[in-house]
Amino acid sequence: MRSSDGRANVRFGLVGRRLSHSWSPAIHAALGSAPYELVELEPPELEGFLRRGAWEGLNVTIPYKRAAFELSDVQSASARRLGVANTLTKDGQGRIIADNTDLAGFSWMLERFCRERLGRPAERVLGSGKACVLGSGGASQAVRAALEDAGAEVVVISRGGPCGYESLSGGNSDSVLIVNATPVGMYPDCPQSPLTKSQLQSMPLLSGVLDVVYNPTRTGMCLDAEELGIPSMSGLPMLVAQAALSSSQFLGSEFREEEVVGLCERLLSQSLNIILIGMPGAGKTSTGRSLARQLMRPFVDLDDAISLEAGMPAARYLESVGEDGFRRLESKVALRYGSQSNLIIACGGGVVVREENYRPLRQNGRIVLLERPLDRLSLKGRPLSRSRGVEALARERMPLYERWSDLRVHCTGSPAGDARKIRELLGL
Structure with a gap:
């Protein structure tokens, strides 16, 4: 107060x-x-x-x-x-x-990451190896000290320092670890990254990517690393x-x-959005509402959000501006809600046709694909399903649904039953 x-x-x-x-x-x-x-x-x-x-x-x-x-x-x-x-x-x-508990906090995160994701203690991963720390501010100091304690040769990358970001593709391309110690990519400016994916890709010895930013759950840099198959971790464990170290001193x-x-696991479970994707008429909205009631979380239907933004029903907006105009607004809405936490989000069936929608939804979410036989999909209020045909849409979209999803659920016919099945599979 x-x-x-x-x-x-x-x-x-x-x-x-x-x-x-x-x-x-x-x-x-x-x-x-x-x-x-x-x-x-x-x-x-x-x-x-x-x-x-x-x-x-x-x-x-x-x-x-x-x-x-x-x-x-x-x-x-x-x-x-x-x-x-x-x-x-x-x-x-x-x-x-x-x-300063940041030093011990990052040391704990570093050791856990190396043992769980790389299969070796931090000293074996970093001993005599090069680690690049992005940024030279207060968080950077703790990160650098922890890396030095683990035996790494630490290089600080900053805009105004002796080693700039261009050195990651030159003299520092032999780094085994990258740590973002800047606020770039922090909510609400997410999912941004201080590096490009090509910069990460240009480092052949890179074994891992760490980010001290904890919100979003998967930062832009961690998403890039994930897509490149490089182990990564954002800053929640730190x-x-x-x-916990501060609390032990307080008490x-x-x-x-x-x-x-245990607290890290609980926070992740509580904060990650559950994103429902699938064909039009698969039951995403009804299942999402039931899941939100069961978990006592807010529910967002992206088509309803589009309707509010457009001032007319989503189906009518699609017919009035065409698919390109509709998809642009859909991407704007997906970015807005994907950056938030603890939501149940039902997406429109075509959200996957724009690749740029994946990262905003993935950054704070677990993506669940709802599958229902094509002959049981409702066509009511779905102009693309009527005009292009369900089979044609399925041929275009199913590979995208499968690639985006963390989990696939075959619908039972009951929204409440499907919601219970999702909770069981996600351990909620």
């Missing part, structure tokens, strides 16, 4: 300038360090709040990590090493104790690990690795 003089009375919380999309309150609630509040401050407010605020434990994010370090009274070895702090507590004398408890793993 903010007071009139710009200070907040909180027990635990996150201090930053723009925090509306942070996942930290939910994470700390699960960890037990609650109530946990978001404290948005302008630069002139920071010192007064840290010095006089009635807080017990704080996390600090951009742009205040360096200032938090400088305003603290005692600093941990990690904070001194990096010159920035993301965790503040108070001792019995009221002194501000600064720590976020949860550093939060005076032990860091429990199994708790971090």
Whole structure:
């Protein structure tokens, strides 16, 4: 809660300038360090709040990590090493104790990624190998330190530094790991990437791609890596690990690795959209509504969203502007809802004909293909099915549905039954 003089009375919380999309309150609630509040401050407010605020434990994010370090009274070895702090507590004398749990949080994520995705400990993956870190800001410092501890030769890539992005196709093309430590690709500017797919493709020794950005779940760079068959991981494990380390300091408890793993899995399960695709008339809308009721999640029908945007029913809009005009609006709507989380989304049957729709839907979603025999598909209100024929549409679209989908469900005829089947297959 903010007071009139710009200070907040909180027990635990996150201090930053723009925090509306942070996942930290939910994470700390699960960890037990609650109530946990978001404290948005302008630069002139920071010192007064840290010095006089009635807080017990704080996390600090951009742009205040360096200032938090400088305003603290005692600093941990990690904070001194990096010159920035993301965790503040108070001792019995009221002194501000600064720590940096980003270093340990990224180290934990790096080790987990190397063991689970590459089959070797981080030191064996990186020992004497080259790792490129994109960006030179506060997050970059923690990432670089963790990579150096694992034995990597670390190269910092930045727009204004000695090694620019063009070096990834030149002198640094022998890197075994790329880590994005910039905010490029973070919600709502997603799914962007600091690199092109061709830059990743030009690195023959590249074994993995990591991104400290956690929202969206699959960043633009991770999507590119996925399409190239390169193992990747975005920043949720780092976020949860550093939060658990902070929480253990707030509460005076032990860091429990199994708790971090379980919380990462729960957050992913709760946050990923479920995207329903399939032929027109396959039952995406009715099944999606039933699934949303069962999971108590918001439901979005992209055709309904198009109708609202166009000011007329989607079928009539298609007939009035033609398929190209309809698909342009459909892509705009898919991007808007695909960037959000925790939704059930029913797509129109033709969403797959535009390849550009895949990444916005994939970035935060699990894509489920609903299959129903062609002779049981409804043609009502579906002008393309009537004009072009169901069989012709199926020949064009089925290979695309199959390539896009993470899961295929043969419809039973009951929307509620199909929804239950999807929940069972996804473990929800």
